[in-house]
Amino acid sequence: MTDKTPTGPGKGDHLYLIDGSGYIFRAYHALPPLTRKSDGLPVGAVHGFCAMLWKLLEETKGEDAPTHLAVIFDASGVSFRNEIYPAYKAQRPEPPEDLVPQFGLIRDATRAFGLPCVEMEGFEADDLIATYARQAADAGAKVTVISSDKDLMQLVREGVELMDPVKARRIGPEEVMEKFGVTPGKVIDVQALAGDSVDNVPGVPGIGVKTAAQLLDTYGDLETLLEKAEEIKQPKRRENLIAFADQARVSKLLVTLKDDVEVPEPLSDFAVRDPEAGPLVGFLKAMEFTTLTKRIAGKLDADAGEISATAEFAADPDAAVDEAPPVEAGAPGAAVAGQAAPIDTAAYQTVTDMETLDRWIARCFAAGVIAVDTETDSLDAASANLVGVSLATGVNQACYIPLAHRAGDGLDLDGNGDAPKQLDRAEVLERLRPLLADPATLKVGQNIKYDLLVLARHGVEVAPYDDTMLISYTLEAGAHGHGMDELSKLHLDHAPIPFKEIAGSGKSAKTFDLVPIADATRYAAEDADVTLRLWNVLKPRLLAERKVTVYETLERPMARVLAGMEREGVKVDVKVLNRLSNDFAKEMARLEEEIFALAGERFTIGSPKQLGEILFGKMGLVSAKKTATGQAATGADVLEELAAQGHDLPARVLDWRQVSKLKSTYTDALPTYINKETGRVHTSYSLAATTTGRLASSEPNLQNIPIRTDMGREIRTAFIAEPGNVLISADYSQIELRLLAHIADIPQLKTAFAHGLDIHALTASEMFGVPVEGMDPSVRRRAKAINFGIIYGISAFGLANQLHIPQEEARTYIARYFERFPGIRTYMDETKAFAREHGYVETIFGRRIHVRGIDQKQPSARAFAERAAINAPIQGAAADIIRRAMIRLPGELAAARLKARMLLQVHDELIFEVPEDEADKTAALVKRVMEGATLPARQLSVPLTVETGRGPNWDAAH
Numbered sequence: 003m004t005d006k007t008p009t010g011p012g013k014g015d016h017l018y019l020i021d022g023s024g025y026i027f028r029a030y031h032a033l034p035p036l037t038r039k040s041d042g043l044p045v046g047a048v049h050g051f052c053a054m055l056w057k058l059l060e061e062t063k064g065e066d067a068p069t070h071l072a073v074i075f076d077a078s079g080v081s082f083r084n085e086i087y088p089a090y091k092a093q094r095p096e097p098p099e100d101l102v103p104q105f106g107l108i109r110d111a112t113r114a115f116g117l118p119c120v121e122m123e124g125f126e127a128d129d130l131i132a133t134y135a136r137q138a139a140d141a142g143a144k145v146t147v148i149s150s151d152k153d154l155m156q157l158v159r160e161g162v163e164l165m166d167p168v169k170a171r172r173i174g175p176e177e178v179m180e181k182f183g184v185t186p187g188k189v190i191d192v193q194a195l196a197g198d199s200v201d202n203v204p205g206v207p208g209i210g211v212k213t214a215a216q217l218l219d220t221y222g223d224l225e226t227l228l229e230k231a232e233e234i235k236q237p238k239r240r241e242n243l244i245a246f247a248d249q250a251r252v253s254k255l256l257v258t259l260k261d262d263v264e265v266p267e268p269l270s271d272f273a274v275r276d277p278e279a280g281p282l283v284g285f286l287k288a289m290e291f292t293t294l295t296k297r298i299a300g301k302l303d304a305d306a307g308e309i310s311a312t313a314e315f316a317a318d319p320d321a322a323v324d325e326a327p328p329v330e331a332g333a334p335g336a337a338v339a340g341q342a343a344p345i346d347t348a349a350y351q352t353v354t355d356m357e358t359l360d361r362w363i364a365r366c367f368a369a370g371v372i373a374v375d376t377e378t379d380s381l382d383a384a385s386a387n388l389v390g391v392s393l394a395t396g397v398n399q400a401c402y403i404p405l406a407h408r409a410g411d412g413l414d415l416d417g418n419g420d421a422p423k424q425l426d427r428a429e430v431l432e433r434l435r436p437l438l439a440d441p442a443t444l445k446v447g448q449n450i451k452y453d454l455l456v457l458a459r460h461g462v463e464v465a466p467y468d469d470t471m472l473i474s475y476t477l478e479a480g481a482h483g484h485g486m487d488e489l490s491k492l493h494l495d496h497a498p499i500p501f502k503e504i505a506g507s508g509k510s511a512k513t514f515d516l517v518p519i520a521d522a523t524r525y526a527a528e529d530a531d532v533t534l535r536l537w538n539v540l541k542p543r544l545l546a547e548r549k550v551t552v553y554e555t556l557e558r559p560m561a562r563v564l565a566g567m568e569r570e571g572v573k574v575d576v577k578v579l580n581r582l583s584n585d586f587a588k589e590m591a592r593l594e595e596e597i598f599a600l601a602g603e604r605f606t607i608g609s610p611k612q613l614g615e616i617l618f619g620k621m622g623l624v625s626a627k628k629t630a631t632g633q634a635a636t637g638a639d640v641l642e643e644l645a646a647q648g649h650d651l652p653a654r655v656l657d658w659r660q661v662s663k664l665k666s667t668y669t670d671a672l673p674t675y676i677n678k679e680t681g682r683v684h685t686s687y688s689l690a691a692t693t694t695g696r697l698a699s700s701e702p703n704l705q706n707i708p709i710r711t712d713m714g715r716e717i718r719t720a721f722i723a724e725p726g727n728v729l730i731s732a733d734y735s736q737i738e739l740r741l742l743a744h745i746a747d748i749p750q751l752k753t754a755f756a757h758g759l760d761i762h763a764l765t766a767s768e769m770f771g772v773p774v775e776g777m778d779p780s781v782r783r784r785a786k787a788i789n790f791g792i793i794y795g796i797s798a799f800g801l802a803n804q805l806h807i808p809q810e811e812a813r814t815y816i817a818r819y820f821e822r823f824p825g826i827r828t829y830m831d832e833t834k835a836f837a838r839e840h841g842y843v844e845t846i847f848g849r850r851i852h853v854r855g856i857d858q859k860q861p862s863a864r865a866f867a868e869r870a871a872i873n874a875p876i877q878g879a880a881a882d883i884i885r886r887a888m889i890r891l892p893g894e895l896a897a898a899r900l901k902a903r904m905l906l907q908v909h910d911e912l913i914f915e916v917p918e919d920e921a922d923k924t925a926a927l928v929k930r931v932m933e934g935a936t937l938p939a940r941q942l943s944v945p946l947t948v949e950t951g952r953g954p955n956w957d958a959a960h
Contacts, residue, residue, distance in 0.1 A: 010269040011070045013142035017272065018068035019131045020058070021149030022075040022119075025051055025167065026108055030101050035482070035854070038290050042857070044100040045289050048107045052286065054167060055115060056298055058148065061170075068146075070272040072118040072134070074127045075109065081126050083256050088633035089610045090256055091201050099855040099863035107289070110315065114285035116277040122266050128153055132259035135162050137269055153193070156259060158186040180508045183215030191224040194254035203256050204609065206246045208238060224254060249606070279304035281312070288315035345496050349398040350527035352519060354423050359430065362393060362401050363437050369395040371444045373534035374464070376453045377526050379406075379513040382701070383455035384568065384677050384684035388427065389515045390522060391434065394530035402523040403430055407515050422519050431462055438464045446470065448486045448533045451561040451689065455569060470536040471690055472557040476549050477540065480693035480842070480852035490532050493539045498532055499525050552848045556882055557689070559889045563904075564687045564697075566892065571682030572704075572905045572913070575955075576673050578720040583669035586661050586713070593658040600651040607658055610636045616651070623649060639803060646806040661713065668707060668717050675702045687907070693851050694874050695881035697907055705908050709960070718957035727915050728952045730902070731959040732928045734910040735947040736761060737880045738793050744943045745846065745875060746829035750822075755944040762786040768822045769815070788819050792826060793876055795869030830872050837871035845878040847886075883946070884910060887935040894931050900924050913956060925950045 011017045029050025036046035055073075062068060083090045097105075112119040122130060131154065135145045139161045147154055150166040155178045158164060164173035171177075178186045195214035197205020209217075217234075221227040228247045234240035243250075279302040286295040288311040299306035353359050366372045373394040378386035387406060394400035405427040437443060438457070447453050450469045457464055474484045482488060490496050504521040505512055514522065544550045598604045601620070605612040611633075617623045618634045623644055627635040634640075638656065645653035675683045683702065691698035699705040708714030723729045739761060743751035754764045763774045766785035772778075787804050788796075796804075798813035805812065820827045834856075837843050842852045851874040855867035888907065895902050902924040906913035912932070916924045932948045953959040 011138045011141060011143035011272070015069040015138075015143040016067070017134070017138040017143050017145045017269070018058075018062070018071040019134055019145065019147045020055075020071070020073040021127060021131065021147065021151055021154070022073040022108070022112070023127050024149045024151055025054055025073075026101075026105070028167070029054055030098070030104075035100065040290065044104055045107070045291075047101055047104045048111055048289055049291050049294065051108050052111050052115075052289075052291065053294060055112070055117075056294070058167065059115075060301070068274055070138070070143075070269060071274050072120055072267075072272040073112045074130045074134075075119065075121040076127045077121040077123045077125070080124075081129075082124055082260075083126075086255050087204075087252055087611060088614075089202050092610075092633075099858045099860060099867075102860070107315070111285060111289075114277075114282045114312075116275055116282070118267060118272050120265070120267055122263065125260065125263055129260040129263050130265055132157055132261040133263040133265050134269060134272075136261040141269075152181060153257065153259070155181060156186060156189040156193075156257075180510060182211060183509070184218055188215075188218050188223070190254060190258050191218055191227075193257040194224055194250050195227075197253055198257070201256070203253050204246075204249050205253050206242050206250050207608075208242050213239070224250060246606070249609070277302065280309055283309045284312035285315060287311035288313075343397050345494075345528060345531065346398045347499070347524040347528055349400075350523050350531070351401040352523045353401050353403040354425065356425065356429075356433075359403065359425065359433060362403075363433060365395050365399075366393060366437055367440065367443060370442065371446060371534070371537070373400075373446045373530040373537070374438070374450075374453060375447060375526060375529045375533065376456045377402075377514050377522065378456055379515045382684075383452050383686070384459075384571065385679065386456060387515065388456055388460060390526060391430070392526040392530040394527070394534045397535065398531060400527035400531040400534075402519075402526045404519050404522060405430060407517070407519055407522065409516075424519070427460075431457075431460055435462055438462055441466060444468060446533055446537045448489075448529070448536070451565050451568075451687075454562060454565040458565065458569060467558075467561070468537060468541065469558060469561055470533055470540060472561065473537070473540045473544060473553060475690035476553040476557050477543055477547060477850070478852060479690070479695070479850065480854065484690045486529065486532060486536070489536055489540075494532065494535055496532065498528055501525070549848065549850065552850075555889070556695070556847065556849065556885050560689055560885055563888050563892060564689065567904055567906070568684050568686060570903050570905050570915075571677065571680055571684040572915075573682050573722050573724060574672055574676065575720045575722050576676070578722075579669045579672055579717075582713075582716055582720065583665055586665040586669060589661050590658060590665065593654055593661065597651060597654045597658060600654065607655060608662075613655065617644070621649075621651065623652075643803065643806075660708075660711065664708075664713055664717060668702075669720075672702060672720070685906070693870075694878040695845075695849055695851075695885065696877065696909070697881075699908075704906060707908075715957045715960075718960065719955045721913075721956035723915050723954055726918060728918050728921050728954060729905075729956055729959040730914040730916050730921060730925055730928065730950060730952045731956070732912045732914070732925070732932055732948050732950045733960070734880070734884065734932065735949050737883065737910050737946065738876050739789055740942070740944045740946065741846075741876050741879050742793055742826070742829075745879070746823075746825045747943075748823050748825045752944050758947075762789060765789055765819075769818050784815065788815055792816075792819065793873060795830075795872050833872050833875065834868050837868070843871050843874050845875050845882055847879060847882040849878050849882055851875075851878055880910060883935045884912070884932075887932040888912065890931050890935070891928065894927060895924070898923065898927055900927065902928075911960075913959070916952075921952050925952065 026047055030047040035044065036049055037043060038045050109119050120130060121127065128151070131147055135147060135157050138145050139159070143161070145162040147157060147162070147164045148167050149164055154164055155173065158173065158175060158178050165171065166173060175186055178189060182189050182192050184192055192211055192214040193203070195206050195209045195217065196211045197203045217227055218224070221230060228243060228250060231240060231243035231247065234243060279299065283295060283299050283302070283304055283306055286298065287306065287309065295306050299309070351358070353362060375392045376388060377390040377392070379389055380386035389406045390402055390404045392400060392402045404422065404424040407422050407424060409422070438445060445464050445467045447467060447469055449471045450464070450467050454464055470489065471484045471486070474489055482492065487498050490498050504517050504525045505514060517525070544553050594607060597607060601616045605616060607613065613636045614634050617636065618625065625634055625640050625644065627640050638659070641652040641656050645656060672683065677684055685699045685704050686701050688698040688700065707717055709718070721729070739751070740755055742748070743755060750764065750768060751761065754761050760774065762782050762785045763777055765788065766772065766777060766781045767774050769785060770781060772781060784805055787801065791801055791804070798809045798816060801816065802809040802812035833843060837853045837856045841856065842850050844850050853867050853871045853874065855863050856871060858864040858867065884907065888904070891904060900920050900923060902914045902916040902920065904912060904914050912928070914924060914928065929948045929950055933946045936942050936946070951959045
């Protein structure tokens with residue numbers, strides 16, 4: 003870069019506008035947490051931001067070099083859009099606690115690079131970018147916006163393009179068409195119709211991007227479409243376009259970027275100048291970025307040793323850091339240097355003949371430890387077709403065996419328009435079968451449950467196996483994610499080939515069976531290569547960190563258990579769901595009329611803004627709770643508070659919301675998940691999705707079906723047994739309270755559980771001095787709320803809301819609880835102290851759960867982390883216990899020659915499908931195994947109790 007005279011860009015100039023906020027969050031999420039060694043200051047996002055900025059400056063040379071450049075940030079606070087629509091962005095979560103202190107440092111970093119750092123109160127960064135882009139383009143300059151934000155695609159035109167900073171991919175009109183299905187000039191109208199759940203832009207219900215593009219292709223623009231909405235043939239679409247026309251117009255105002263802002267700095271201030279070594283190197287040294295400092299100092303021909311760390315930013319102004327802290331053995335990144343060679347995708351081999359396949363199989367037998375990965379045409383393992391298999395035996399020693407690639411969509415895979423040369427799938431699997439079952443060859447996978455499921459559908463079993471995702475989860479649950487890409491970047495300093503790079507995205511996306519085999523080999527073999535490298539890094543740490551038992555007894559066996567459950571699936575009665583959906587629709591209509599009568603007018607019940615206007619404007623109700631924008635909130639907690647005060651309208655709105663959610667989430671959606679081959683619903687369980695060991699269910703999520711309402715229980719009636727069978731439910735009773743009694747060593751609670759007493763009545767008796775006999779149910783209910791609330795660190799405010807009592811009274815209850823059970827307070831204090839010292843907590847079975855933010859200075863953030871630390875050993879132990887039971891049950895059932903099939907796990911409950919004549923024996927066996935699930939690992943000082951039930955459907959069994 004060279005100095006330029008500070009003039010505004012014109013013809014022949016090139017303006018770069020960097021979306022600074024996008025850079026920040028990409029830098030934060032792309033890298034593992036990093037703190038400054040000298041004082042623990044979070045600096046991971048700062049480091050990533052500086053590295054990305056320097057990379058951009060280095061790579062944009064020659065004809066692409068910017069003559070003008072600026073970094074644009076979002077200012078804190080609300081924008082003018084909140085005046086138009088108060089709920090705009092109201093649902094966005096607060097930024098991560100460890101990112102907040104880095105915002106200012108990142109702006110300082112921008113200035114250290116000698117770049118303009120622009121932001122403006124009342125406007126978003128996108129508005130400033132739009133304004134500067136228009137000004138420069140109008141003056142004849144070329145404009146490149148560095149961002150992958152889809153909202154900025156509306157700016158694309160002649161002379162204005164976007165560039166994705168990660169993929170280095172230019173985004174012009176064709177790419178916009180690929181993303182939105184329309185030209186850039188119509189992007190705003192598409193977004194107005196489709197809305198945006200992230201920014202809380204309402205749009206028109208039932209219309210997504212694809213539908214919006216089709217409508218605009220027919221009618222031209224939003225206004226014409228709304229004017230002619232009555233012509234739309236589809237009834238629901240027509241009705242929504244008419245009913246939500248004004249909402250669409252408001253949405254357009256929200257998504258339209260303002261390009262006439264009176265910007266705070268002129269374009270002439272953006273003329274590019276070389277960064278000065280002193281300020282930049284000094285800042286980097288103060289942040290203690292050793293490697294980055296040396297790299298940049300070398301490029302600037304500066305001696306880093308002669309430049310002092312900038313005192314303003316250094317933890318100790320008198321001590322400049324010259325060397326990076328050594329990486330401890332076993333720590334993330336420790337083994338990077340030990341990897342023999344960088345990834346070389348050119349070294350991978352495509353296997354298309356039996357002779358080569360046999361050589362690879364022999365090589366795998368000789369290796370003893372291999373990585374295995376399957377490629378399919380779908381993420382749904384229950385229906386996916388096996389397209390290929392990859393194997394790895396060592397560093398850059400990997401192959402891909404294509405099995406079901408095909409030509410299509412104009413793709414000529416072998417030059418003749420026919421399917422490419424590849425081996426017969428059945429024959430290959432028959433050759434692989436002995437290897438995959440060989441007890442002397444360890445098969446390593448990343449999320450191997452998926453591969454187990456896919457191969458099992460072809461009659462191929464895999465054993466023994468290891469899973470790098472589960473090893474990572476065992477070692478560092480809560481510290482970061484455990485996907486292969488993230489682990490590869492964290493431990494190998496390598497970014498694997500993105501799936502979109504070889505399969506495309508948007509309208510051009512294709513399934514893996516249509517990917518050219520050369521590309522498929524690079525992608526699939528790399529997955530196997532990376533997985534084996536990760537295993538070599540992570541597996542030794544299990545022994546070094548004393549987590550072998552946790553992995554072998556709680557994690558690794560679960561992959562096979564869950565694969566079996568997912569393959570079984572559960573039968574649902576579509577007729578019941580259709581009836582319920584119809585009933586719910588009628589109930590919603592009835593509630594809507596009741597709500598409109600109470601309100602005295604019709605309005606959009608699902609609109610927080612319109613509901614707020616009715617409640618707090620027209621009706622004059624009062625709520626102290628506000629949204630982030632200062633508007634009166636209409637969330638469930640607010641409506642519950644108003645309903646408790648005797649107001650009917652908020653109570654009916656709560657009822658309407660509940661019915662609406664049940665209908666859309668369950669009765670309407672569940673039939674779409676029925677597998678055509680099996681006629682059953684096959685949910686997918688995630689083993690490493692929570693920090694505490696709890697399983698997560700998705701596609702569909704069967705763990706959140708409400709059971710405390712009649713309508714929620716009705717949904718469970720749709721889950722049925724096959725003829726001649728019944729469903730058995732086995733549910734741990736109050737397991738978390740029992741674990742609290744054991745872990746915190748509470749004599750009164752342990753005695754109550756040992757004698758089978760009513761724990762909530764006992765607590766009420768202890769706290770309020772009333773006898774158990776003849777106790778007022780409301781007193782017991784208060785004790786129950788406190789018992790369960792204490793586990794989750796409930797506050798006086800939370801308890802007051804739950805029991806509809808004054809906060810002072812709630813505070814008194816909590817204080818009295820700790821007085822009666824002092825061991826609980828001791829447990830909480832000791833757990834928080836342990837978490838602060840170590841950064842993690844552990845369950846009684848040794849599961850380690852990292853707690854981020856426990857040392858935050860911000861009280862609310864720290865309190866959240868402390869509550870998580872208190873709850874984690876209890877909830878984690880409950881998860882450990884049911885995992886231990888699930889791992890034992892298949893073998894116990896088989897040994898007893900019972901035909902029961904374990905179908906579902908929902909928190910503390912297991913569901914089985916059982917022949918009617920085996921129900922008694924099965925229920926007794928399941929109860930015995932579940933109640934003894936802690937042995938021999940850890941004997942509890944309180945008994946575990948499991949309640950069982952049976953019936954033709956899930957509700958009847960519960």
